[in-house]
Amino acid sequence: MAKVLTEEMVSSWKEWVSDNLLIILILVMLLLILQDSVGDLRRRWFAAFVNWFNKDVDVKMQELKKDIFADLTSSVSHFPEFRKSGGLKILEIGVGTGTNFEFYPEGTKLTVVDPNPHFKQYYNENRKKYPNIESEEIIVSTGEEMYMVPDDSVDVVVVTLVFCSVKDIPRVLRQILRVLVPGGKFYFLEHIAEFDTTRHALRRRIQNTLTKSGVWPFVFDNCHLNRDFLKDLTGTGFSMVKAVRFHNHITHPIFQLIQPCLKGVAVK
Numbered sequence: 001m002a003k004v005l006t007e008e009m010v011s012s013w014k015e016w017v018s019d020n021l022l023i024i025l026i027l028v029m030l031l032l033i034l035q036d037s038v039g040d041l042r043r044r045w046f047a048a049f050v051n052w053f054n055k056d057v058d059v060k061m062q063e064l065k066k067d068i069f070a071d072l073t074s075s076v077s078h079f080p081e082f083r084k085s086g087g088l089k090i091l092e093i094g095v096g097t098g099t100n101f102e103f104y105p106e107g108t109k110l111t112v113v114d115p116n117p118h119f120k121q122y123y124n125e126n127r128k129k130y131p132n133i134e135s136e137e138i139i140v141s142t143g144e145e146m147y148m149v150p151d152d153s154v155d156v157v158v159v160t161l162v163f164c165s166v167k168d169i170p171r172v173l174r175q176i177l178r179v180l181v182p183g184g185k186f187y188f189l190e191h192i193a194e195f196d197t198t199r200h201a202l203r204r205r206i207q208n209t210l211t212k213s214g215v216w217p218f219v220f221d222n223c224h225l226n227r228d229f230l231k232d233l234t235g236t237g238f239s240m241v242k243a244v245r246f247h248n249h250i251t252h253p254i255f256q257l258i259q260p261c262l263k264g265v266a267v268k
Protein backbone atom coordinates (compact mmCIF):
# COMPACT_ATOMS: atom_id res chain seq x y z
CA MET A 1 0.00 0.00 0.00
CA ALA A 2 2.77 2.39 1.07
CA LYS A 3 4.69 1.58 -2.12
CA VAL A 4 1.64 2.30 -4.33
CA LEU A 5 1.10 5.58 -2.55
CA THR A 6 4.77 6.58 -3.03
CA GLU A 7 4.65 5.75 -6.73
CA GLU A 8 1.44 7.74 -7.06
CA MET A 9 3.00 10.65 -5.25
CA VAL A 10 6.11 10.57 -7.46
CA SER A 11 4.11 10.45 -10.66
CA SER A 12 1.81 13.29 -9.57
CA TRP A 13 4.84 15.29 -8.50
CA LYS A 14 6.43 14.74 -11.94
CA GLU A 15 3.16 15.79 -13.58
CA TRP A 16 3.04 18.95 -11.47
CA VAL A 17 6.66 19.82 -12.39
CA SER A 18 6.07 19.30 -16.12
CA ASP A 19 2.80 21.33 -15.99
CA ASN A 20 4.55 24.20 -14.21
CA LEU A 21 8.00 23.97 -15.81
CA LEU A 22 7.82 27.44 -17.34
CA ILE A 23 6.82 29.09 -14.05
CA ILE A 24 9.57 27.18 -12.22
CA LEU A 25 12.17 28.32 -14.78
CA ILE A 26 11.00 31.94 -14.53
CA LEU A 27 11.16 31.78 -10.72
CA VAL A 28 14.67 30.31 -10.77
CA MET A 29 15.84 33.01 -13.20
CA LEU A 30 14.23 35.73 -11.07
CA LEU A 31 16.01 34.36 -8.01
CA LEU A 32 19.36 34.40 -9.84
CA ILE A 33 18.81 37.96 -11.08
CA LEU A 34 17.74 39.11 -7.62
CA GLN A 35 20.73 37.41 -6.02
CA ASP A 36 22.99 39.43 -8.31
CA SER A 37 21.28 42.73 -7.65
CA VAL A 38 21.08 42.08 -3.89
CA GLY A 39 24.84 41.40 -3.98
CA ASP A 40 25.38 44.61 -5.92
CA LEU A 41 23.22 46.57 -3.50
CA ARG A 42 25.27 45.19 -0.58
CA ARG A 43 28.52 46.28 -2.26
CA ARG A 44 27.04 49.74 -2.93
CA TRP A 45 25.94 50.05 0.72
CA PHE A 46 29.36 48.88 1.92
CA ALA A 47 31.20 51.54 -0.13
CA ALA A 48 28.92 54.24 1.35
CA PHE A 49 29.41 52.77 4.83
CA VAL A 50 33.24 52.77 4.54
CA ASN A 51 33.11 56.38 3.36
CA TRP A 52 31.12 57.30 6.49
CA PHE A 53 33.34 55.14 8.73
CA ASN A 54 36.50 56.81 7.40
CA LYS A 55 35.14 60.24 8.26
CA ASP A 56 33.48 59.56 11.60
CA VAL A 57 35.06 56.51 13.30
CA ASP A 58 38.34 55.94 11.53
CA VAL A 59 40.11 59.05 12.89
CA LYS A 60 41.92 56.95 15.49
CA MET A 61 43.05 54.48 12.80
CA GLN A 62 44.48 57.38 10.79
CA GLU A 63 46.53 58.40 13.84
CA LEU A 64 47.92 54.86 14.04
CA LYS A 65 48.78 54.81 10.36
CA LYS A 66 51.06 57.85 10.80
CA ASP A 67 53.27 55.65 12.93
CA ILE A 68 53.17 52.66 10.55
CA PHE A 69 53.94 54.66 7.41
CA ALA A 70 56.46 57.04 9.06
CA ASP A 71 59.48 55.71 7.16
CA LEU A 72 57.77 55.86 3.74
CA THR A 73 58.84 59.46 3.16
CA SER A 74 62.51 58.60 3.74
CA SER A 75 62.41 55.39 1.65
CA VAL A 76 64.36 55.30 -1.61
CA SER A 77 62.86 53.72 -4.72
CA HIS A 78 64.43 50.65 -6.33
CA PHE A 79 63.53 52.17 -9.71
CA PRO A 80 66.05 54.79 -10.98
CA GLU A 81 63.40 56.98 -12.62
CA PHE A 82 61.69 57.43 -9.22
CA ARG A 83 64.85 57.94 -7.22
CA LYS A 84 65.35 61.42 -8.67
CA SER A 85 61.90 62.67 -7.70
CA GLY A 86 61.91 60.99 -4.27
CA GLY A 87 58.73 59.12 -5.13
CA LEU A 88 57.96 55.43 -4.79
CA LYS A 89 56.05 52.85 -6.81
CA ILE A 90 53.26 51.81 -4.49
CA LEU A 91 50.49 49.26 -4.91
CA GLU A 92 47.52 49.47 -2.57
CA ILE A 93 45.24 46.44 -2.36
CA GLY A 94 41.64 47.03 -1.29
CA VAL A 95 42.07 50.79 -1.62
CA GLY A 96 38.41 51.57 -0.82
CA THR A 97 37.89 55.34 -0.70
CA GLY A 98 41.65 56.05 -0.68
CA THR A 99 42.30 56.88 2.96
CA ASN A 100 46.05 56.40 2.73
CA PHE A 101 46.94 59.13 0.21
CA GLU A 102 48.17 61.46 2.95
CA PHE A 103 50.97 59.02 3.87
CA TYR A 104 52.49 58.68 0.40
CA PRO A 105 55.53 60.77 -0.57
CA GLU A 106 55.31 63.32 -3.36
CA GLY A 107 56.04 61.93 -6.81
CA THR A 108 54.64 58.50 -5.89
CA LYS A 109 53.10 56.39 -8.64
CA LEU A 110 50.13 54.66 -7.07
CA THR A 111 48.47 51.56 -8.52
CA VAL A 112 45.28 50.47 -6.78
CA VAL A 113 43.19 47.32 -6.78
CA ASP A 114 39.71 46.82 -5.36
CA PRO A 115 37.00 44.32 -6.33
CA ASN A 116 34.13 46.69 -5.43
CA PRO A 117 33.51 49.15 -8.31
CA HIS A 118 31.27 51.33 -6.10
CA PHE A 119 34.35 52.72 -4.37
CA LYS A 120 35.38 54.50 -7.59
CA GLN A 121 33.32 57.64 -6.94
CA TYR A 122 34.76 58.14 -3.42
CA TYR A 123 38.31 57.25 -4.47
CA ASN A 124 38.20 59.58 -7.50
CA GLU A 125 36.91 62.44 -5.33
CA ASN A 126 39.73 61.85 -2.81
CA ARG A 127 42.59 61.55 -5.29
CA LYS A 128 41.81 65.06 -6.65
CA LYS A 129 43.15 66.42 -3.33
CA TYR A 130 46.58 64.87 -4.00
CA PRO A 131 47.81 66.17 -7.36
CA ASN A 132 51.42 65.42 -6.37
CA ILE A 133 50.70 61.70 -6.41
CA GLU A 134 50.28 60.00 -9.76
CA SER A 135 47.32 57.83 -8.85
CA GLU A 136 45.82 55.41 -11.34
CA GLU A 137 42.19 54.43 -11.83
CA ILE A 138 41.00 51.57 -9.63
CA ILE A 139 41.73 48.16 -11.18
CA VAL A 140 38.57 46.23 -10.36
CA SER A 141 40.04 42.96 -9.16
CA THR A 142 40.66 41.00 -6.00
CA GLY A 143 44.10 40.74 -4.44
CA GLU A 144 43.96 37.02 -5.17
CA GLU A 145 43.65 37.61 -8.91
CA MET A 146 45.69 40.74 -9.59
CA TYR A 147 47.75 39.07 -12.32
CA MET A 148 47.72 42.34 -14.30
CA VAL A 149 50.26 43.78 -11.85
CA PRO A 150 53.69 42.63 -13.13
CA ASP A 151 56.25 40.66 -11.08
CA ASP A 152 58.86 42.68 -9.13
CA SER A 153 57.17 45.92 -10.19
CA VAL A 154 56.56 47.94 -6.97
CA ASP A 155 58.64 49.24 -4.05
CA VAL A 156 55.81 49.04 -1.57
CA VAL A 157 52.53 47.21 -1.08
CA VAL A 158 50.00 48.70 1.34
CA VAL A 159 47.04 46.81 2.79
CA THR A 160 44.85 48.30 5.54
CA LEU A 161 41.68 46.65 6.91
CA VAL A 162 41.35 44.23 4.01
CA PHE A 163 42.50 40.77 5.13
CA CYS A 164 39.34 40.46 7.23
CA SER A 165 37.37 40.26 3.95
CA VAL A 166 39.49 38.40 1.41
CA LYS A 167 38.52 34.88 0.40
CA ASP A 168 42.03 33.38 0.32
CA ILE A 169 44.65 34.99 2.61
CA PRO A 170 47.69 32.86 1.58
CA ARG A 171 46.96 33.53 -2.09
CA VAL A 172 46.86 37.31 -1.57
CA LEU A 173 50.13 37.11 0.38
CA ARG A 174 51.78 35.12 -2.43
CA GLN A 175 50.64 37.80 -4.90
CA ILE A 176 52.14 40.52 -2.70
CA LEU A 177 55.47 38.69 -2.65
CA ARG A 178 55.30 38.28 -6.44
CA VAL A 179 54.73 41.97 -7.29
CA LEU A 180 57.24 43.40 -4.79
CA VAL A 181 60.72 44.19 -6.08
CA PRO A 182 63.41 42.28 -4.10
CA GLY A 183 63.94 44.36 -0.95
CA GLY A 184 60.47 45.90 -1.35
CA LYS A 185 58.22 46.34 1.70
CA PHE A 186 54.71 45.27 2.58
CA TYR A 187 52.97 47.54 5.15
CA PHE A 188 49.82 46.37 6.89
CA LEU A 189 47.25 47.29 9.51
CA GLU A 190 44.40 44.87 10.18
CA HIS A 191 41.77 44.30 12.84
CA ILE A 192 42.01 40.76 14.15
CA ALA A 193 40.44 38.27 16.57
CA GLU A 194 40.67 39.30 20.23
CA PHE A 195 44.06 37.99 21.44
CA ASP A 196 43.79 38.97 25.12
CA THR A 197 41.15 36.40 26.00
CA THR A 198 41.77 36.79 29.74
CA ARG A 199 40.70 40.43 29.83
CA HIS A 200 38.39 40.46 26.82
CA ALA A 201 36.80 37.00 26.72
CA LEU A 202 33.36 38.47 26.04
CA ARG A 203 34.61 40.38 23.00
CA ARG A 204 36.10 37.18 21.60
CA ARG A 205 32.77 35.38 22.10
CA ILE A 206 30.82 38.17 20.40
CA GLN A 207 33.32 38.24 17.51
CA ASN A 208 32.92 34.47 17.03
CA THR A 209 29.13 34.51 17.25
CA LEU A 210 28.65 37.43 14.86
CA THR A 211 31.10 35.95 12.36
CA LYS A 212 30.11 32.28 12.51
CA SER A 213 26.40 33.13 12.30
CA GLY A 214 27.18 34.96 9.05
CA VAL A 215 25.53 38.16 10.30
CA TRP A 216 28.65 40.37 10.34
CA PRO A 217 30.03 39.07 7.00
CA PHE A 218 26.60 39.59 5.40
CA VAL A 219 26.27 43.19 6.57
CA PHE A 220 29.92 44.19 6.05
CA ASP A 221 30.82 42.60 2.72
CA ASN A 222 32.43 39.38 3.98
CA CYS A 223 34.29 41.01 6.88
CA HIS A 224 35.36 38.46 9.54
CA LEU A 225 35.95 39.57 13.12
CA ASN A 226 37.78 36.41 14.19
CA ARG A 227 40.83 36.26 11.90
CA ASP A 228 44.54 36.72 12.49
CA PHE A 229 46.82 36.41 9.46
CA LEU A 230 50.23 36.57 11.20
CA LYS A 231 50.83 32.81 10.87
CA ASP A 232 50.07 32.93 7.14
CA LEU A 233 52.33 35.95 6.76
CA THR A 234 55.33 34.36 8.45
CA GLY A 235 54.88 31.26 6.29
CA THR A 236 54.83 33.13 2.98
CA GLY A 237 58.56 33.56 2.33
CA PHE A 238 59.27 37.19 3.26
CA SER A 239 62.89 37.71 4.36
CA MET A 240 61.79 39.69 7.42
CA VAL A 241 58.47 40.18 9.22
CA LYS A 242 57.98 42.73 11.99
CA ALA A 243 54.49 42.72 13.50
CA VAL A 244 52.80 43.76 16.71
CA ARG A 245 49.36 43.02 18.13
CA PHE A 246 47.74 45.89 20.01
CA HIS A 247 44.39 47.49 20.87
CA ASN A 248 43.34 50.67 19.12
CA HIS A 249 41.27 53.32 20.91
CA ILE A 250 38.02 53.14 18.95
CA THR A 251 35.27 53.80 21.49
CA HIS A 252 32.22 53.45 19.22
CA PRO A 253 29.81 50.98 20.95
CA ILE A 254 29.72 48.59 17.98
CA PHE A 255 33.12 49.13 16.40
CA GLN A 256 34.94 48.46 19.68
CA LEU A 257 34.74 44.95 18.27
CA ILE A 258 37.63 45.87 15.96
CA GLN A 259 39.89 47.19 18.70
CA PRO A 260 42.33 44.26 18.52
CA CYS A 261 44.73 44.95 15.66
CA LEU A 262 47.89 43.71 13.96
CA LYS A 263 50.29 46.17 12.35
CA GLY A 264 53.70 45.87 10.83
CA VAL A 265 55.97 45.54 7.86
CA ALA A 266 57.41 42.60 5.91
CA VAL A 267 60.36 42.72 3.52
CA LYS A 268 60.69 40.60 0.35
Ligand SMILES: C[S@@+](CC[C@H](N)C(=O)[O-])C[C@H]1O[C@@H](n2cnc3c(N)ncnc32)[C@H](O)[C@@H]1O
Nearest residue numbers: 094095096099116142143160161162165166167
Ligand atom coordinates in the same frame (compact mmCIF):
# COMPACT_ATOMS: atom_id res chain seq x y z
C1 LIG B 1 37.08 48.04 5.31
S1 LIG B 1 37.48 48.41 3.63
C2 LIG B 1 39.08 49.18 3.85
C3 LIG B 1 39.40 50.18 2.78
C4 LIG B 1 40.76 50.89 2.93
N1 LIG B 1 41.84 49.99 2.74
C5 LIG B 1 40.86 51.60 4.27
O1 LIG B 1 41.81 51.36 5.03
O2 LIG B 1 40.00 52.45 4.55
C6 LIG B 1 37.87 46.82 2.94
C7 LIG B 1 38.27 46.90 1.48
O3 LIG B 1 38.76 45.64 1.04
C8 LIG B 1 38.25 45.39 -0.25
N2 LIG B 1 38.31 43.94 -0.52
C9 LIG B 1 37.45 42.97 -0.14
N3 LIG B 1 37.85 41.77 -0.59
C10 LIG B 1 39.00 41.98 -1.27
C11 LIG B 1 39.90 41.12 -1.99
N4 LIG B 1 39.67 39.82 -2.08
N5 LIG B 1 40.96 41.69 -2.58
C12 LIG B 1 41.19 43.01 -2.48
N6 LIG B 1 40.38 43.87 -1.82
C13 LIG B 1 39.30 43.36 -1.22
C14 LIG B 1 36.84 45.97 -0.19
O4 LIG B 1 36.26 46.15 -1.44
C15 LIG B 1 37.12 47.26 0.56
O5 LIG B 1 37.55 48.28 -0.29
